[in-house]
Each structure stands twice: as structure tokens, then as C-alpha cells.
Amino acid sequence: MITAALNLGLGGLDDVRRLSASLPPLPTVVRYYDDFDDDTKTIHDISSSTRVPIFVDGLERFIDFDAFGALNIIMKHVVVDWFQRLDPTTVVIKASNVLRYISRCGLEPVAYLFASSPFDSRAHWSVQVLSNVKADESWALRTALHSLCRLNIGHWSPSAASIIRGLKSPKVDKYRIVRVGDCFLPLDQQAMIVNHIDSMCEKLTSEPSSLDNDELRDVCLLMMSFQYAFRPGQIARIELADVRLFSTGAVHVAVSIIKQQDNNKRIRITRKVKREWGPLFIELVRRRDAGVLLPEKGVPPRLLFGLTPGGVSAAIMELTEELTGDAWSPTDLRHTAAQRLADGGISHAGLTEFMGQTSDRIANVYFDKSPAQAQRINEALAISPIYSNLAKIAKTKTIDKAMLLGLPSDQQIGGVPHGVPIAGIGGCGLGQSLCTKNPVLACYTCSQFMPLGEPEIHEEVLESFRPVVVEFASASRNNQQSPAYGQLKGTLDAVRRVVEELRANQTGEDRE
Numbered sequence: 169m170i171t172a173a174l175n176l177g178l179g180g181l182d183d184v185r186r187l188s189a190s191l192p193p194l195p196t197v198v199r200y201y202d203d204f205d206d207d208t209k210t211i212h213d214i215s216s217s218t219r220v221p222i223f224v225d226g227l228e229r230f231i232d233f234d235a236f237g238a239l240n241i242i243m244k245h246v247v248v249d250w251f252q253r254l255d256p257t258t259v260v261i262k263a264s265n266v267l268r269y270i271s272r273c274g275l276e277p278v279a280y281l282f283a284s285s286p287f288d289s290r291a292h293w294s295v296q297v298l299s300n301v302k303a304d305e306s307w308a309l310r311t312a313l314h315s316l317c318r319l320n321i322g323h324w325s326p327s328a329a330s331i332i333r334g335l336k337s338p339k340v341d342k343y344r345i346v347r348v349g350d351c352f353l354p355l356d357q358q359a360m361i362v363n364h365i366d367s368m369c370e371k372l373t374s375e376p377s378s379l380d381n382d383e384l385r386d387v388c389l390l391m392m393s394f395q396y397a398f399r400p401g402q403i404a405r406i407e408l409a410d411v412r413l414f415s416t417g418a419v420h421v422a423v424s425i426i427k428q429q430d431n432n433k434r435i436r437i438t439r440k441v442k443r444e445w446g447p448l449f450i451e452l453v454r455r456r457d458a459g460v461l462l463p464e465k466g467v468p469p470r471l472l473f474g475l476t477p478g479g480v481s482a483a484i485m486e487l488t489e490e491l492t493g494d495a496w497s498p499t500d501l502r503h504t505a506a507q508r509l510a511d512g513g514i515s516h517a518g519l520t521e522f523m524g525q526t527s528d529r530i531a532n533v534y535f536d537k538s539p540a541q542a543q544r545i546n547e548a549l550a551i552s553p554i555y556s557n558l559a560k561i562a563k564t565k566t567i568d569k570a571m572l573l574g575l576p577s578d579q580q581i582g583g584v585p586h587g588v589p590i591a592g593i594g595g596c597g598l599g600q601s602l603c604t605k606n607p608v609l610a611c612y613t614c615s616q617f618m619p620l621g622e623p624e625i626h627e628e629v630l631e632s633f634r635p636v637v638v639e640f641a642s643a644s645r646n647n648q649q650s651p652a653y654g655q656l657k658g659t660l661d662a663v664r665r666v667v668e669e670l671r672a673n674q675t676g677e678d679r680e
Contacts, residue, residue: 183283188241226476265308356662359613397505612662
């Protein structure tokens with residue numbers, strides 16, 4: 169059997185040609201539902217088409233059947249079957265993955281899989297395919313074989329589905345980036361995002377016209393990604409009708425769980441926007457209804473944000489880079505939100521529901537990454553590094569003592585947070601009398617902060633606050649949801665980053 173599996177060449181392709189000739193005619197019309205356009209699309213005469221356009225996520229994609237060579241006809245039957253069960257995005261991805269494997273390894277390995285008996289194909293998979301195939305390619309090939317079973321093509325029948333399920337795929341750690349921790353935003357950068365959203369709310373309250381359309385749209389996109397961990401495709405598909413505004417000021421948003429290959433498994437969930445941030449969504453809906461804020465060309469007018477999923481990702485990454493100095497993707501924000509809840513003590517079931525997953529096993533990776541209670545206190549004390557990235561002090565610039573003393577008194581930062589007198593840590597570009605935040609605690613995560621270029625001063629701040637953190641940790645029993653505890657933890661993490669950056673700068677200057 170294994171010897172036969174190794175004997176590919178023209179025989180396998182000839183078998184495929186004979187098999188293709190025996191297949192029934194393809195349907196003259198193939199329909200699929202495009203949930204982004206909310207429209208049923210039609211493919212005419214797929215049997216004679218060579219390059220079929222597929223509309224997904226507001227873009228026109230193509231399946232080039234000519235590139236499948238002798239497998240052309242069989243792959244058309246497979247794709248027609250996929251359209252009956254899978255969403256169009258998945259169809260395009262799986263077809264491209266099969267084609268990618270063919271372009272690397274040739275037609276013969278796939279031809280043998282399709283034309284041989286299930287047992288011969290299983291041996292061929294283990295000997296030939298598995299050593300060269302990539303994980304996503306193997307999943308696409310297995311999905312194609314399942315379609316052959318459903319369609320009773322060649323030697324394949326529904327009874328052979330168990331053999332396909334037993335085919336191995338290359339091992340891939342889908343959550344390696346979570347285990348490594350590179351996808352998590354540092355606490356001080358999370359605070360920068362929250363501060364930005366708060367500042368946009370204040371700007372809207374003081375003078376609505378001062379908040380331009382792009383600013384309003386982008387901050388609402390950031391809210392949906394940062395607070396609720398929604399994917400770009402989910403955010404882009406939010407409709408005006410999905411936003412419910414209440415007379416009390418509450419805002420509810422309904423979102424579809426879209427990352428399900430089977431359309432029948434898709435559900436809708438409703439999230440309540442944080443009350444303080446609700447006015448931003450209310451203003452966004454008002455401008456959309458008034459025709460002041462228009463969708464991008466080609467995007468259906470029913471969609472709230474008027475962007476494609478790619479446009480949502482680009483807007484969020486551009487805004488996060490502007491705020492933090494690093495371009496964080498919606499996926500990074502999604503992982504960060506999940507880890508934030510896991511650290512806060514949410515249950516497995518709660519995190520699974522929050523992430524819109526169907527299996528609670530996926531939540532395990534965040535709980536495995538979540539530190540123990542002792543480590544949480546250690547992090548809050550800013551003794552150990554929480555994340556690998558250093559704060560980009562260059563974006564806020566440091567000042568020396570002479571510059572600090574030359575500033576107006578209102579711009580020299582000072583305060584007594586939690587009974588600890590703090591002064592001389594730096595300057596404020598705005599002025600404390602105009603700041604609505606808590607002095608010192610909010611300064612280290614504020615874009616207006618100009619830290620003093622002497623690390624010893626900031627190390628004193630760390631030492632002064634550590635007893636306060638321990639006191640709050642004990643009083644709240646390490647409750648991560650405690651506002652005071654969370655604010656102190658974020659502040660000390662930011663202070664530690666300032667010290668590290670200043671120390672690094674001193675070391676570099678000494679070497680020079």
C-alpha cells in the first residue's frame with residue numbers, strides 16, 4: 169500500500185482526469201450570502217469560469233481555478249459544496265491554502281489523495297504529505313476530502329469521514345504569542361488609551377464641534393476593541409440598528425460572533441458601553457443619522473463605522489501608535505483585554521463568553537499566563553518587569569532641574585496622593601489647574617507629562633508608594649477590580665518604566 173502511494177507521476181493525474189469526466193454537471197448558478205454587504209451574491213456558469221470573483225469584507229477576491237490544473241473540475245465541485253456550508257471568507261482562504269500547497273509540492277500529491285481509496289490516501293498522507301504540508305494547508309486539504317465524502321466522488325463516501333478525522337496535521341501553538349506575552353500592552357500604555365478616551369469625552373462635552381469626524385470614529389473603534397476585545401470584522405459589521413440609545417444615557421451595542429466557519433453557529437451578543445464613554449457613541453450615531461459622517465466608498469451605508477475590516481485594523485493601529493509609540497493591532501488589544509479579566513479573577517465560563525468562544529479550553533491559555541497572587545502584588549510594587557517593552561520617554565521628553573524651576577508654578581507637578589507628599593517629579597505641559605485627573609497618580613501615564621531627568625527622584629516615588637500598595641492589596645484581598653488598587657498598580661508600573669529608561673540613558677551617556 170505504501171509502495172503504491174509513492175508511485176505518483178502521470179498515473180495519479182490520469183486517474184483524476186477520468187474521475188473528472190465521470191462527475192455530474194456543475195450547477196449553472198451558485199449563490200452565497202455576503203454578510204458584509206447583506207446581500208446574496210450569484211456566481212453564473214462556474215463550470216466554464218476560470219477566475220471566479222468572490223466578494224468578502226467589502227473587497228473583491230478571486231479563486232483561480234485554472235491554477236488547479238487537472239484538479240480544476242473536482243475543485244469546482246468542492247468549492248460549490250463549501251459555499252453551502254461555510255462563509256465566503258473561509259471558502260476563499262481554504263481554496264488559496266490548497267493552491268498554495270500545490271504551488272509548492274505540485275499537483276501529484278493532491279491528485280493521489282483525491283483519486284485513491286481512503287486507506288491508500290491515509291498511507292500517502294502519512295508518508296508524503298505530512299512531511300511537507302503546513303498546518304493551514306493540511307486543514308484545507310482535509311476539508312476538501314470531507315467534501316469528496318459528502319459528494320460521493322471517486323472512492324470517497326460518508327463512511328470514510330472517520331479516516332479523514334484521523335489524519336494528522338503539523339502541530340501549531342495557536343497561542344504562542346499569548347504564552348510569550350509579546351501581545352500584551354504594558355499597564356502604562358493601557359492607561360494612556362483610557363486617558364485618551366476620557367479626554368475625548370471631555371472634549372465632546374465642552375465643545376462637540378471641536379471633535380472632528382475621524383477623531384470621533386477612531387476613538388469609538390478603539391473603545392470597542394480595547395474594552396470588549398472585538399475583532400475587526402465584528403466591529404466593521406456593527407450596524408446603526410445594532411446601537412440602542414436609552415433616555416438614561418445608556419448605550420447598548422449588539423455584535424455578531426463571526427469567527428465560526430459554520431454559518432449556523434453564529435450568534436449575537438449585546439454589550440453595554442461604559443456609561444462615562446456613552447456620549448461618544450451617541451454623538452457618532454447622531455452624525456451618521458444626520459449624514460455628517462459618511463462611510464467609505466463601497467461600504468454599505470447601514471454600517472455604523474463605514475469602514476471595511478481592513479480599514480478598522482488600520483485606524484486602530486494608527487491611533488495606538490500615535491498614543492503609545494507602538495502600533496498595537498486589534499488582536500493585541502483583544503488578548504490584552506482577555507488577560508486583564510483573567511488577572512482580575514473572572515471565571516472560565518465568564519471569559520469564554522466575553523471572548524465569544526464556543527469552548528472554554530481556549531480560556532485556559534490566559535489563566536495559565538495569569539500570575540499567582542504573590543506575583544500580582546510583586547507586579548503592583550513595580551519590583552519585577554511585567555512586560556518587556558520600555559516606556560518611550562522620548563515621546564514626552566525629559567527636563568532638568570533648571571527647566572523645571574523655570575516653569576510657572578501651575579506647571580510644576582506636586583500633590584499629596586494617599587497622604588504621601590510628592591513634588592519635583594517633572595512638569596505638566598497643560599497646567600494642574602486645567603487637569604481633571606488626580607495629580608501625580610495620573611501624570612506618569614499622561615502625554616502632557618515631562619519627567620525630571622533624574623532617576624533618583626522617581627525611585628523615591630516608587631519607595632513612597634509601595635507601602636500604600638501593600639495596604640490596599642491587603643484591604644481589598646488582592647481584588648484586581650478595586651479602582652484605587654488598579655490605579656496605583658498602573659502608576660507604579662509607569663514610574664518603574666521611567667526609572668529604567670532614565671537609567672538606560674545614563675548608561676549610554678557614560679559609555680560615550
